[in-house]
Amino acid sequence: MKISNETLIEMLRRMYRIRHFEEKVIELVAAGELIGAAHTSIGEEATHVGACMALAPDDYEMGTHRSHGHPIAKGAALKPLMAELLGRATGVNRGKSGSMHLADFSIGSLGETSIVGSGLPAAAGAALGAKMLNNGKVSLCFFGDGASSQGTFHESMNLASIWKLPVIYLCENNGYAVTTAASYSVSVKDVADRAQGYDMPGVVVDGQDVIAVYEVVQQAAERARKGNGPSLVEAKTYRYREHAEGAMFESVGKASHYRGDEEYNSWLKRDPIILFRAKLVEMGVITEAQADDLNQETHEEVLEAVTYAKESPLPEQQEAFEGLYSTPISA
Amino acid sequence: MRELNYLQAIREAQFEEMKRDPKVFIMGEDITYSIYGTTAGFLEEFGAERVRNTPISESGFTGVGIGAALVGMRPIVDYSIASFIFVAMDQLVSMAAKATYMYGGQAKVPIVFRAVMFYGGGNAAQHSDRPYPSLMNVPGLKIIMPATPYDMKGLLKSAIRDDDPVFCFEDGTVLSSTGPVPEEEYLVPIGIGDIKREGTDVTIVGIAGCVALALQAAEALAQEGISAEVIDPRTLVPMDKNIILESVSKTGRLVVADPAHKTCSAASQVAAIVAEEGFWSLHAPIQVVATADVQIPFSPTLEQQVYPTKEKIVEAVHKTMA
Numbered sequence: 331m332k333i334s335n336e337t338l339i340e341m342l343r344r345m346y347r348i349r350h351f352e353e354k355v356i357e358l359v360a361a362g363e364l365i366g367a368a369h370t371s372i373g374e375e376a377t378h379v380g381a382c383m384a385l386a387p388d389d390y391e392m393g394t395h396r397s398h399g400h401p402i403a404k405g406a407a408l409k410p411l412m413a414e415l416l417g418r419a420t421g422v423n424r425g426k427s428g429s430m431h432l433a434d435f436s437i438g439s440l441g442e443t444s445i446v447g448s449g450l451p452a453a454a455g456a457a458l459g460a461k462m463l464n465n466g467k468v469s470l471c472f473f474g475d476g477a478s479s480q481g482t483f484h485e486s487m488n489l490a491s492i493w494k495l496p497v498i499y500l501c502e503n504n505g506y507a508v509t510t511a512a513s514y515s516v517s518v519k520d521v522a523d524r525a526q527g528y529d530m531p532g533v534v535v536d537g538q539d540v541i542a543v544y545e546v547v548q549q550a551a552e553r554a555r556k557g558n559g560p561s562l563v564e565a566k567t568y569r570y571r572e573h574a575e576g577a578m579f580e581s582v583g584k585a586s587h588y589r590g591d592e593e594y595n596s597w598l599k600r601d602p603i604i605l606f607r608a609k610l611v612e613m614g615v616i617t618e619a620q621a622d623d624l625n626q627e628t629h630e631e632v633l634e635a636v637t638y639a640k641e642s643p644l645p646e647q648q649e650a651f652e653g654l655y656s657t658p659i660s661a
Numbered sequence: 662m663r664e665l666n667y668l669q670a671i672r673e674a675q676f677e678e679m680k681r682d683p684k685v686f687i688m689g690e691d692i693t694y695s696i697y698g699t700t701a702g703f704l705e706e707f708g709a710e711r712v713r714n715t716p717i718s719e720s721g722f723t724g725v726g727i728g729a730a731l732v733g734m735r736p737i738v739d740y741s742i743a744s745f746i747f748v749a750m751d752q753l754v755s756m757a758a759k760a761t762y763m764y765g766g767q768a769k770v771p772i773v774f775r776a777v778m779f780y781g782g783g784n785a786a787q788h789s790d791r792p793y794p795s796l797m798n799v800p801g802l803k804i805i806m807p808a809t810p811y812d813m814k815g816l817l818k819s820a821i822r823d824d825d826p827v828f829c830f831e832d833g834t835v836l837s838s839t840g841p842v843p844e845e846e847y848l849v850p851i852g853i854g855d856i857k858r859e860g861t862d863v864t865i866v867g868i869a870g871c872v873a874l875a876l877q878a879a880e881a882l883a884q885e886g887i888s889a890e891v892i893d894p895r896t897l898v899p900m901d902k903n904i905i906l907e908s909v910s911k912t913g914r915l916v917v918a919d920p921a922h923k924t925c926s927a928a929s930q931v932a933a934i935v936a937e938e939g940f941w942s943l944h945a946p947i948q949v950v951a952t953a954d955v956q957i958p959f960s961p962t963l964e965q966q967v968y969p970t971k972e973k974i975v976e977a978v979h980k981t982m983a
Contacts, residue, residue: 390732423765435767440731445755451721452756455728462686462710462734469728482752485721492716654762654801656769656824659852659899 333541335615341383341540342610342621345375345603346628348399351408354632355398355415355429359575364415367444368429369396373570374502376602378403380543381470381500381563384551390438390456390469392449394502395430396569397442400472406434412635418642425645426653438467446507447473447480450499454490457497457554468496468554470547476507478521487528487562496554498547501564502537508573509588522564530560537567538602541609568597662841670810670842671699671775671831674817675737677846679707682735685821686711688722689739689775696741697777697836723749723774727756727826730772735821743776743830744790757826758801771824773817778869779833780920780957781968789957791869791921793830797897797930803827803851804897806927808872810840812895815849823851832870832920854901856908860890863914863978866905867893868927871918871950871969878918878974889978897927905931906939913944914981918969923951948977 352372358364371378374396382391382403393400401411406422414421415429422434430444440456443449453471460467477483478501490497501521505512518524525532531553535546543565550561610616616624665673679685686707693704693714703712715722719740726736740746746753753774760768780789796802803825807813813831820827857872858879867875872893879889890908894901909915915935919928928949935947953967 392728421765423763423767426765427763431763433764433767435764440728441760441764441768443756445751448724448751448755451724451752452728452731454721455725455730456732457728458725459729459732459734462729463684463732467732482720482724485718486724488716489718489721489725493713653766655803656761656766656771659803 333544337383338610338615339624341379341544342606343624343628344379344383344403345540345606346625347408347631348375348378348402349603350629350632351402351412351635352398354636356571356575358415364429366428367395368415368575369573370571370575371396371399371569373597373601374504374537374567375399376540376606377500377502377537377543377565377567378472380540381472381547384544384547385468385470388438389467389551390440390453390460391472392440392453392456392469393442393472394449394474394477395442395444395446396474397430397432400442401432401434401437401439404434404439405437406439408631408635409638410434413639413642416639417644418639419645420638420642424649424653447477447482449473450477450482450486451489454486454495454497457490457495458493460496466555468498468551470498470500472500472502474507475501475503475505475512475516475521478524479515487524487530487560490560491528491530494557494559497560498550498554499560499562500547501562502567503564504567504569506573506588511588520564522562525562530562532562532564534564534566537565538600538605540602540606570598662843664839665810665842666839667810667813667831667836668698670814671817672701673842674814674821675699676703676706678818678821679703679711684733685735685737686713687737687739688713688715688726690715690717690741692739699739719745719748720752723752724756726772727752727760727770730770731760731768735771737773737775737821740774740776742788743778743792744788746774746776746792753796753802754799758799761825762801769824770826772826773820773829774826775829775831777831777833777836778920781834781964783959783961783964785959786956791952793828793897794921794926796828797927798925801826802898805829805851806869806895806897808832808835808867808869808893808895810838810842812849812855814842815847816851816895819848819851827851830869834870835873838873849895852896852899852901854892854894854896854904856890856904857893858889858891860888860912862888862912863916863981864890864892864905864908864912865974865978866915866917866931867891868897868919868921870920874969874971874974875918877971878978881971881975882978887978887982894931900930900934902934902938905935909935909939910942913942915943916948916950916974916977916981918950918974920952920968922954923949924954926951945981945983948980950974950977
């Protein structure tokens with residue numbers, strides 16, 4: 331199917347946005363200005379963006395501890411996200427969540443969860459809600475190769491299948507759960523093969539190719555909206571950084587002992603942004619100059635977000651004790 | 662007034678709320694068959710979409726309920742046996758309890774978790790848990806512990822209308838007990854305790870099934886000329902501190918009876934509140950009557966030893982009088 335030029339350009343914009351946002355996160359962590367765990371998904375932008383752009387803007391999305399790219403791909407405003415990372419009152423979660431639990435309900439981002447595999451059942455639940463409310467929405471759940479070994483994976487696939495829920499399970503297989511290789515810890519070569527056990531389609535897609543991801547997820551969303559139930563999509567991708575930023579990982583940004591130079595460098599050659607940019611230029615969708623502008627604009631957006639965050643007030647200390655309940659307790 | 666039993670009160674609360682609000686639905690294992698009768702006739706009335714049988718998949722269907730709540734539904738999740746909640750613990754603790762706070766108020770999780778605690782009936786270690794104290798230590802959950810049919814119906818209806826995750830623990834020792842329940846609509850607010858019997862010499866706080874034992878103990882004590890006041894907090898989170906502190910300020914003596922294991926029980930929390938805030942009212946050390954810190958044994962001879970009884974409560978009251 332034909333993807334409009336407008337959509338294609340927006341894809342590249344969001345990929346750049348994620349990349350610049352996370353490069354800034356790395357700087358802020360190194361400078362000691364961003365505390366707590368911060369997991370980047372540099373290298374995985376095509377998977378985030380291809381999947382989210384295949385949905386309607388108000389469809390549901392849930393994700394993981396590697397949490398920045400998903401809401402940005404879904405269309406979240408950068409300023410409240412960056413303010414959240416810096417613990418500001420203007421943060422999207424009012425400074426209550428930090429990096430690992432971003433959420434922007436205004437664009438269907440129902441929350442990233444940092445216990446591996448914990449979001450899979452809730453994503454099926456959002457799909458059940460959509461079905462019962464008859465609101466036509468679908469639910470997209472990002473999870474990693476590591477989560478595919480959790481019991482919640484099996485339980486969610488089974489429930490989604492027997493109830494024909496409009497949910498798309500998108501495994502971002504970046505090859506490693508922290509340092510443990512999927513080739514060691516996952517019983518099958520392709521997580522997508524497990525779909526057979528749940529009587530749903532299972533598709534492997536090149537996670538470095540944003541258009542390929544978009545098309546596969548669009549088909550899955552169409553199937554879900556027709557009432558035909560869930561799909562499992564496995565995007566083969568790679569994280570260029572270590573599991574998390576920070577002192578525990580001395581080899582940040584380098585091919586470290588558990589990955590090896592050859593493997594690392596082969597994936598580096600398939601940088602999803604470089605590939606997609608070249609493709610759009612080749613297709614005549616944009617010029618090199620326009621692509622440069624896009625790169626520059628998104629970089630400036632991120633800088634503005636950092637300025638906004640830094641200039642934002644910290645939460646009032648009292649707010650630590652507030653917001654536990656939606657219906658406050660009177661007793 | 663007409664009388665209902667505890668299970669009929671549950672059924673009626675659920676039935677009325679599902680009639681009132683189409684977003685309320687119920688899910689759990691064997692729910693359409695309705696082993697306990699709390700969903701009897703629901704499938705015919707509300708259909709399979711809203712009366713949803715689940716596979717044996719506690720972690721999965723707990724999370725599904727949470728996700729449905731996040732997008733505006735109001736699920737009731739029935740665990741059938743309270744011991745099974747441990748299988749779903751991550752979903753309860755990491756998701757249900759945390760979403761509202763962690764997402765800065767963006768998320769609402771209007772969900773009710775129901776679990777019957779079967780104990781005292783020969784179900785042995787893995788089917789006899791009373792796990793509410795573990796969840797009292799998880800901020801973000803509300804916990805109701807109705808001990809009578811009246812409180813059950815009124816509290817469960819309030820729980821279903823609440824916008825937060827509410828855990829309803831049902832006491833297996835009182836399932837067949839009956840009591841007056843009005844035909845007309847009423848609610849019992851979450852977080853408000855109740856004086857089940859007035860007295861002047863000693864306060865007995867009863868939790869869940871121990872409310873009935875505390876009333877039996879109070880009756881026996883009355884024969885000796887001791888006037889016991891029986892308080893039922895009805896809700897463990899939030900706990901109605903004032904009703905307990907006011908009673909202790911009047912009686913000067915406190916016994917807490919709780920079916921949970923003694924260490925870090927609901928009774929521990931009641932005792933801590935009174936020790937912190939009501940110490941100068943006390944004429945004697947606080948006494949806690951709770952289940953022994955051992956696993957639940959099978960043989961009835963053994964099992965009967967471990968739980969609170971009327972006799973143990975009377976003995977504890979005597980200690981506060983010595």
